[in-house]
Amino acid sequence: MPTEKVVLIGEDGDVATYVGGRREDETIAPQPVMIRNAREIGGHVHACGSKRQVFKRIGERQWIDMSAPRAAQTEVFGFEAIDGYADNEIYAVGWAGEIWRHDGAAWTQCGSPTNVILTAVCCAGNGLVYAAGQGGVLLSGRGDAWTPVDWEDEVTADLWDLCWFQDRLYVATTSGLYTLDANRLVPVDYGAMGPVTGYSLSTAQGVLWSVGKSDVASFDGTVWRKYD
Numbered sequence: 001m002p003t004e005k006v007v008l009i010g011e012d013g014d015v016a017t018y019v020g021g022r023r024e025d026e027t028i029a030p031q032p033v034m035i036r037n038a039r040e041i042g043g044h045v046h047a048c049g050s051k052r053q054v055f056k057r058i059g060e061r062q063w064i065d066m067s068a069p070r071a072a073q074t075e076v077f078g079f080e081a082i083d084g085y086a087d088n089e090i091y092a093v094g095w096a097g098e099i100w101r102h103d104g105a106a107w108t109q110c111g112s113p114t115n116v117i118l119t120a121v122c123c124a125g126n127g128l129v130y131a132a133g134q135g136g137v138l139l140s141g142r143g144d145a146w147t148p149v150d151w152e153d154e155v156t157a158d159l160w161d162l163c164w165f166q167d168r169l170y171v172a173t174t175s176g177l178y179t180l181d182a183n184r185l186v187p188v189d190y191g192a193m194g195p196v197t198g199y200s201l202s203t204a205q206g207v208l209w210s211v212g213k214s215d216v217a218s219f220d221g222t223v224w225r226k227y228d
Contacts, residue, residue, distance in 0.1 A: 007045050007057070009038050017060075026061045034078075036094075041084035048092050050078035052100070068092065068100050068107035081121045081161075083129075093118035093131045099139075099146060110144045122162035124169055130180075132159035132171065138180075152183045163201035165208040166221050172198035177210055193217070193224040 006018040013028035013035060028035070033050040040046075045057040052068040071077040077095050084090035088104030097114040099121075100107050112118075118133035131139045131146070136155030139146045161172040169180040170188070177198045178185040190196065197212030208219040216227040 007038070009035055009045075009047050011035050011049075013055075015057075024060075028055050028063045030065060036079060037081045039081075039083050041082075041090055042087040044087075046082055046084070046090065048079035048082040048094075052077055052079055052092075052094075054079065054082065054092060054102075066102070068102075068109075080117065080119045080133075081131075083121045083123045085123045089123075091121050091123065091129055091131075093121045093133075097133070099131060101143065108144075110141075110146060113139065113146055113148050119158070119160055120162040120172075122164055122169065124164040125167065126164075130162050130169060132162050134158050138171070149180075149183055151185075153185075155185055160199050161201040163203060163208065165203050165219070170201055170208065172201050172210065172212075174199060174213065177201075190217075190224045193226050196224075196226060 008016045011034050013032040015026045015028060017024045032053050035047050035049040038045055038047040046054060048054045051070050054067050055063045056066050057063050077098060079092040079094040082092045090102040092100045095117050097112040097116055097118055099110040099112045101110055114137050116134040116137050118131045120132045122130045124130055128140050129142050136157055138149040138159060141147060157173045159171055159173060163170045171178045171180060171185060174197060176195055177188040179188060196210060196217045197214045198210055199213060200211040202209050210217045218225050
Protein backbone atom coordinates (compact mmCIF):
# COMPACT_ATOMS: atom_id res chain seq x y z
CA MET A 1 0.00 0.00 0.00
CA PRO A 2 1.23 3.52 -0.74
CA THR A 3 2.55 5.46 2.24
CA GLU A 4 2.56 9.00 0.82
CA LYS A 5 0.37 11.48 2.63
CA VAL A 6 0.30 14.05 -0.19
CA VAL A 7 0.62 13.49 -3.94
CA LEU A 8 0.59 16.55 -6.23
CA ILE A 9 0.27 16.09 -10.00
CA GLY A 10 0.81 18.70 -12.70
CA GLU A 11 -0.92 18.83 -16.06
CA ASP A 12 2.15 17.51 -17.86
CA GLY A 13 2.62 14.53 -15.54
CA ASP A 14 5.18 15.95 -13.11
CA VAL A 15 4.55 14.53 -9.63
CA ALA A 16 5.64 15.69 -6.17
CA THR A 17 5.09 13.53 -3.08
CA TYR A 18 5.38 14.68 0.53
CA VAL A 19 5.98 12.30 3.43
CA GLY A 20 6.76 13.74 6.84
CA GLY A 21 7.83 17.01 5.25
CA ARG A 22 10.18 15.34 2.78
CA ARG A 23 9.61 15.97 -0.91
CA GLU A 24 10.32 13.53 -3.73
CA ASP A 25 9.79 14.20 -7.44
CA GLU A 26 8.78 11.77 -10.17
CA THR A 27 7.14 11.77 -13.58
CA ILE A 28 4.25 9.79 -15.04
CA ALA A 29 5.43 7.70 -17.98
CA PRO A 30 4.51 7.62 -20.77
CA GLN A 31 4.07 11.40 -20.60
CA PRO A 32 0.37 12.34 -20.50
CA VAL A 33 -1.23 14.68 -23.00
CA MET A 34 -2.82 16.72 -20.18
CA ILE A 35 -3.81 15.57 -16.69
CA ARG A 36 -7.15 17.03 -15.58
CA ASN A 37 -8.00 15.26 -12.31
CA ALA A 38 -6.73 12.74 -9.76
CA ARG A 39 -8.34 10.68 -7.02
CA GLU A 40 -7.33 8.01 -4.53
CA ILE A 41 -9.19 4.80 -5.34
CA GLY A 42 -8.55 1.52 -3.57
CA GLY A 43 -5.52 2.99 -1.82
CA HIS A 44 -3.80 4.13 -5.01
CA VAL A 45 -3.74 7.47 -6.83
CA HIS A 46 -5.42 7.46 -10.24
CA ALA A 47 -4.97 10.38 -12.66
CA CYS A 48 -7.03 11.05 -15.80
CA GLY A 49 -7.00 13.52 -18.65
CA SER A 50 -7.08 14.23 -22.36
CA LYS A 51 -7.45 11.47 -24.96
CA ARG A 52 -9.19 9.31 -22.30
CA GLN A 53 -5.87 8.72 -20.60
CA VAL A 54 -5.82 7.13 -17.12
CA PHE A 55 -2.73 6.35 -15.05
CA LYS A 56 -2.47 4.44 -11.76
CA ARG A 57 0.33 4.86 -9.23
CA ILE A 58 1.23 1.40 -7.95
CA GLY A 59 4.32 2.35 -5.98
CA GLU A 60 7.11 4.86 -5.56
CA ARG A 61 7.98 6.17 -9.03
CA GLN A 62 5.80 3.45 -10.51
CA TRP A 63 2.86 4.31 -12.77
CA ILE A 64 0.90 2.08 -15.11
CA ASP A 65 -1.12 3.20 -18.12
CA MET A 66 -4.72 1.98 -17.85
CA SER A 67 -6.27 4.34 -20.39
CA ALA A 68 -9.64 3.79 -22.03
CA PRO A 69 -9.73 3.22 -25.81
CA ARG A 70 -8.52 6.36 -27.58
CA ALA A 71 -10.83 8.26 -29.88
CA ALA A 72 -10.17 8.62 -33.58
CA GLN A 73 -7.56 11.20 -34.52
CA THR A 74 -10.27 13.55 -35.80
CA GLU A 75 -12.37 13.31 -32.60
CA VAL A 76 -11.89 15.39 -29.46
CA PHE A 77 -12.57 13.39 -26.32
CA GLY A 78 -11.03 13.30 -22.89
CA PHE A 79 -11.67 12.74 -19.21
CA GLU A 80 -12.23 15.60 -16.77
CA ALA A 81 -12.79 13.59 -13.58
CA ILE A 82 -12.37 10.13 -12.08
CA ASP A 83 -13.63 8.33 -8.96
CA GLY A 84 -14.36 4.80 -7.83
CA TYR A 85 -15.60 2.54 -5.08
CA ALA A 86 -12.75 0.06 -5.59
CA ASP A 87 -10.29 -1.13 -8.23
CA ASN A 88 -13.07 -3.10 -9.91
CA GLU A 89 -15.53 -0.19 -10.14
CA ILE A 90 -14.00 3.02 -11.42
CA TYR A 91 -15.82 5.78 -13.31
CA ALA A 92 -14.36 8.47 -15.56
CA VAL A 93 -16.36 11.29 -17.16
CA GLY A 94 -15.60 14.09 -19.56
CA TRP A 95 -16.20 15.64 -22.96
CA ALA A 96 -19.45 15.15 -24.89
CA GLY A 97 -21.09 13.74 -21.77
CA GLU A 98 -18.98 10.59 -21.87
CA ILE A 99 -19.16 8.14 -18.96
CA TRP A 100 -16.81 5.16 -18.82
CA ARG A 101 -16.58 2.36 -16.24
CA HIS A 102 -13.60 0.12 -15.43
CA ASP A 103 -14.38 -3.29 -13.92
CA GLY A 104 -10.82 -4.13 -12.93
CA ALA A 105 -10.00 -5.58 -16.33
CA ALA A 106 -11.28 -3.26 -19.05
CA TRP A 107 -13.13 -0.03 -19.75
CA THR A 108 -16.73 0.02 -21.01
CA GLN A 109 -18.51 3.11 -22.28
CA CYS A 110 -21.83 3.70 -20.51
CA GLY A 111 -24.91 5.21 -22.06
CA SER A 112 -25.13 8.90 -21.16
CA PRO A 113 -28.27 11.07 -21.27
CA THR A 114 -26.29 14.25 -21.99
CA ASN A 115 -23.69 15.61 -24.38
CA VAL A 116 -22.39 18.50 -22.26
CA ILE A 117 -18.91 18.37 -20.77
CA LEU A 118 -18.98 16.54 -17.44
CA THR A 119 -16.44 17.99 -15.03
CA ALA A 120 -17.05 15.95 -11.86
CA VAL A 121 -17.92 12.44 -10.73
CA CYS A 122 -18.55 11.21 -7.18
CA CYS A 123 -19.07 7.65 -5.94
CA ALA A 124 -21.35 8.53 -3.04
CA GLY A 125 -21.94 6.72 0.21
CA ASN A 126 -25.62 6.17 -0.59
CA GLY A 127 -24.74 3.69 -3.33
CA LEU A 128 -25.27 6.10 -6.22
CA VAL A 129 -22.71 7.66 -8.53
CA TYR A 130 -23.20 11.32 -9.45
CA ALA A 131 -21.75 13.16 -12.45
CA ALA A 132 -22.03 16.91 -13.00
CA GLY A 133 -21.08 19.45 -15.61
CA GLN A 134 -22.01 22.40 -17.74
CA GLY A 135 -25.33 24.20 -17.60
CA GLY A 136 -26.53 22.72 -14.33
CA VAL A 137 -26.46 19.11 -15.52
CA LEU A 138 -26.39 16.56 -12.70
CA LEU A 139 -26.71 12.84 -13.41
CA SER A 140 -27.21 9.97 -10.99
CA GLY A 141 -26.85 6.27 -11.60
CA ARG A 142 -24.50 3.33 -11.45
CA GLY A 143 -23.20 0.87 -14.00
CA ASP A 144 -24.89 1.57 -17.32
CA ALA A 145 -28.07 3.22 -15.95
CA TRP A 146 -27.95 7.03 -15.70
CA THR A 147 -30.67 9.65 -15.39
CA PRO A 148 -30.54 13.46 -15.15
CA VAL A 149 -31.86 15.21 -12.05
CA ASP A 150 -35.07 17.05 -12.97
CA TRP A 151 -34.56 20.26 -11.02
CA GLU A 152 -37.51 21.69 -9.09
CA ASP A 153 -36.05 25.17 -9.63
CA GLU A 154 -34.06 25.88 -12.78
CA VAL A 155 -30.30 25.40 -12.43
CA THR A 156 -28.15 26.87 -15.20
CA ALA A 157 -24.79 27.42 -13.48
CA ASP A 158 -21.90 25.13 -14.38
CA LEU A 159 -21.37 22.51 -11.67
CA TRP A 160 -17.62 22.14 -11.20
CA ASP A 161 -17.18 19.55 -8.48
CA LEU A 162 -18.96 17.06 -6.25
CA CYS A 163 -18.07 15.54 -2.89
CA TRP A 164 -19.84 13.20 -0.46
CA PHE A 165 -19.45 14.31 3.16
CA GLN A 166 -21.42 13.24 6.24
CA ASP A 167 -24.24 11.65 4.23
CA ARG A 168 -24.71 14.63 1.91
CA LEU A 169 -23.67 15.43 -1.63
CA TYR A 170 -21.91 18.79 -1.81
CA VAL A 171 -21.93 20.63 -5.14
CA ALA A 172 -19.52 23.43 -6.11
CA THR A 173 -20.14 26.30 -8.51
CA THR A 174 -17.80 29.27 -8.93
CA SER A 175 -20.14 31.39 -6.82
CA GLY A 176 -20.57 29.03 -3.88
CA LEU A 177 -21.45 25.64 -2.44
CA TYR A 178 -24.71 23.70 -2.24
CA THR A 179 -26.05 20.41 -0.96
CA LEU A 180 -28.39 18.17 -2.91
CA ASP A 181 -31.86 17.68 -1.42
CA ALA A 182 -33.89 15.41 -3.72
CA ASN A 183 -34.20 17.59 -6.84
CA ARG A 184 -33.13 20.88 -5.27
CA LEU A 185 -29.79 22.57 -4.65
CA VAL A 186 -29.77 24.09 -1.17
CA PRO A 187 -27.21 26.87 -0.50
CA VAL A 188 -24.74 25.98 2.24
CA ASP A 189 -25.11 27.87 5.51
CA TYR A 190 -21.59 29.09 6.30
CA GLY A 191 -22.57 30.57 9.65
CA ALA A 192 -20.44 33.41 10.95
CA MET A 193 -17.75 32.76 8.32
CA GLY A 194 -19.80 34.21 5.49
CA PRO A 195 -19.91 33.08 1.84
CA VAL A 196 -17.00 31.66 -0.15
CA THR A 197 -16.24 31.06 -3.79
CA GLY A 198 -16.25 27.49 -5.06
CA TYR A 199 -14.53 25.26 -7.57
CA SER A 200 -12.85 22.15 -6.12
CA LEU A 201 -14.03 19.90 -3.28
CA SER A 202 -12.29 17.12 -1.35
CA THR A 203 -12.31 15.35 2.00
CA ALA A 204 -9.42 14.35 4.25
CA GLN A 205 -9.35 13.07 7.82
CA GLY A 206 -13.00 13.86 8.44
CA VAL A 207 -12.89 17.40 7.05
CA LEU A 208 -14.49 18.81 3.89
CA TRP A 209 -12.23 21.19 1.94
CA SER A 210 -13.33 23.78 -0.61
CA VAL A 211 -10.87 25.59 -2.89
CA GLY A 212 -12.28 28.54 -4.81
CA LYS A 213 -10.97 31.40 -6.89
CA SER A 214 -10.58 33.70 -3.90
CA ASP A 215 -10.36 31.49 -0.83
CA VAL A 216 -9.93 28.11 0.82
CA ALA A 217 -12.45 26.88 3.39
CA SER A 218 -12.88 23.81 5.59
CA PHE A 219 -15.89 22.26 7.32
CA ASP A 220 -15.61 19.71 10.13
CA GLY A 221 -19.32 19.01 10.19
CA THR A 222 -20.01 21.77 12.71
CA VAL A 223 -18.00 24.91 11.94
CA TRP A 224 -16.80 26.46 8.69
CA ARG A 225 -13.35 28.09 8.62
CA LYS A 226 -11.87 30.30 5.88
CA TYR A 227 -8.21 30.58 4.94
CA ASP A 228 -7.54 33.70 2.84
